[in-house]
Amino acid sequence: MQTFHSLRIHIYQYFILCVLLWFPYEVKAQFTNKISAQKEQHSIFSDILWFNSEIDSMARVDVYCLVPYQSLQFTPVPLGFQGMYELIISIKDDSGKKWFEKKTDKSLFVEKYEASRGANAEFDYNQHISMLPKGTYSITIIVKDALGKSEYRHEKKIQIPQLPLADSKQSIYQMSSIMFASSIEEKPDGKILITPHISDNIADLSDGFFLFFELYHHGNLSNDTLALYYEINNNDKVVLKSEPIMYNAGKSKVQQIYMPVKQALSLKALDYTIQLYAKESKNGVIADSILAISGRSLSIEKTINGIVYTDLEKAIKQLRFVAMQADIDIIKSSKDPDEQKRLFDEFWKNLDPTPSSSRNEAFEEYYERIEFANKNFRSYTDGWMTDMGMVYIILGPPFQTDKTPRSSDGRSYARWIYQDNRQFTFVDNSGFDDFRLTNPFPSGTKYRYKGN
Structure with a gap:
């Protein structure tokens, strides 16, 4: 079991970790098991990365799959709740040859139902490592929820370049795959x-965020100075x-390199590629x-x-409930957008x-x-x-709803019933589904989180 807020574990303390990279060289960068993943519900997360290996002309390919607990169905068992799923990872080259396939049955346990619905942001972490030669590969990741009978499938391609032999004399630069990193922290040591x-x-x-990658130099050592930059593209x-x-x-x-990326968050909600x-x-x-190039989807x-x-200004207005x-x-008193965001975040933190x-x-x-x-x-x-x-925003979805057909006078009524026996009646006088409360909403009632 992994959590987003679990303790950081150092590579130099452990050899086998639920972290993402092992390097055959002297390691200067270390990885935490506080792996960052999007907070989408009912989904899995995956990534495919290649790095050089100590085996001539072979790349190390890491396949990662994170399964959030809220993506699975759990069932009551003694002392808690259990979820189960089957993980299938398969690798084929572009000729259809199967290089790898593995099926793994996984079982998860939590003590409280809220944890199974993502209250602690827990996920199950999976990593598979393969050594592959030059080529284009299709990698399929399938998660089958044993209890919910749902299936999640990710299909991705990765291209492994020709890797020079270790004793190559030709001066060649290459870049590994690009890893996105949500944070990079330098320790006192x-x-x-x-x-x-x-x-x-x-x-x-x-x-x-950061772009983390490895830069490889094949051949005799030199005093080269390289200019590194990235481009983000949409439709070329x-x-x-x-x-x-x-x-x-x-x-x-x-050499292990990380580059900060700030401006990308200003882009529109679209699919992109990033080229380094x-x-x-x-x-x-x-x-x-x-001299070298690497890219990935974003x-x-x-x-x-x-x-x-x-639209933070609108989000602040929407705090009214x-x-x-x-x-x-x-929050609105500050005219500085960064200060407004800080005050907004502080409000929600409380x-x-x-x-x-x-x-x-x-x-x-x-x-x-x-x-x-x-x-x-x-409506209007x-x-x-x-x-x-x-x-709906303050109280959430009603337990029961009733709606009457439109009467001869053009009116239509809707009634919402909540489990605490509160009822709300709405009337549409216009014929355009502009439903208004027939009685005032209780004054001072605000949204409060109650959990699942």
Whole structure:
């Protein structure tokens, strides 16, 4: 079992870890088992990366799969709840030859039902390692929920380049796959802790992220200076290009490099590719020819975090059903966007039911209800501003609903019944599903997180 807030474990302390990389060289970067994954529900997360190995002309390919507990169905058992799934990983080359296939049965246990629904942001971590020669490979990851009878499938391709022999004299630069890292922390002893992000979707990385990769130099050592930069593309059009970073290369066979990415969060919710380039730089002049290149897919999907922080001004207005007006006024009083975001985050931090975890279930539930209201209760205004939207956001989905056919006078009624016997009646006088409460909503009633 892994958690998003579990303790960091050092590579130099353990040989086999639930961390993401093992290097045959002297390791300068270390990885935490606080692996970052998107907070999507009912999904799995995967990544495929290749790195050089100590075996001539062979690459080490790492296949990662994270299965969030909330993606599975759990059943009551003595002392808690149990979930089960089957994991299938298969690797084929472009000729159809099967290089690997493995089926694994997994069993999970939690003491409390809330944990099975993601309250602690727990997930099951899987990693498979294969040694593969040059070629293009299709990798299929299948998760079959034994109890829920649902299936999740990811199919990805990876291309392994020709890797020179260890005794090659030709000077060649190569880059490994690119890993997204949500954070990189330098410890007092000089060690680097990296938190990998197992997903193409970077929408929730609101503070930016890093590109982590290895740079390989084959041949005699040299004093080369390389210019490293990345481009983000959509439909073959460059939408973002970083400034080049000068890097002293050629003095080591392998170097681990990480580059910060901040601007990508301003992009629209679309699918992209990111390309990383290495070019020679002499006397401040960057050559046109490319010495090494690596790339991967990148996406910005509409997650709750992504939607909220795309329009923070609207998100602050939408606090009306959870915050007092004085709280909203404090947040709005600052004209500095960064300070507004800090105050907004601080407000939600105070309502976080599980402050020791990376998730804030109250924040997620509240804005998911707003999204639902906007999609289902829109009338002459946004769904969250309607009476039905207000009741739904504050109290959640009703236990029972009734709706009468439109009468001869053009009116239609809807009734929502909650398990605590509270009832709310709405009337549409217009014929356009503009349902209004027939009685005022209880004054001062605010949204409060109650858990599942």
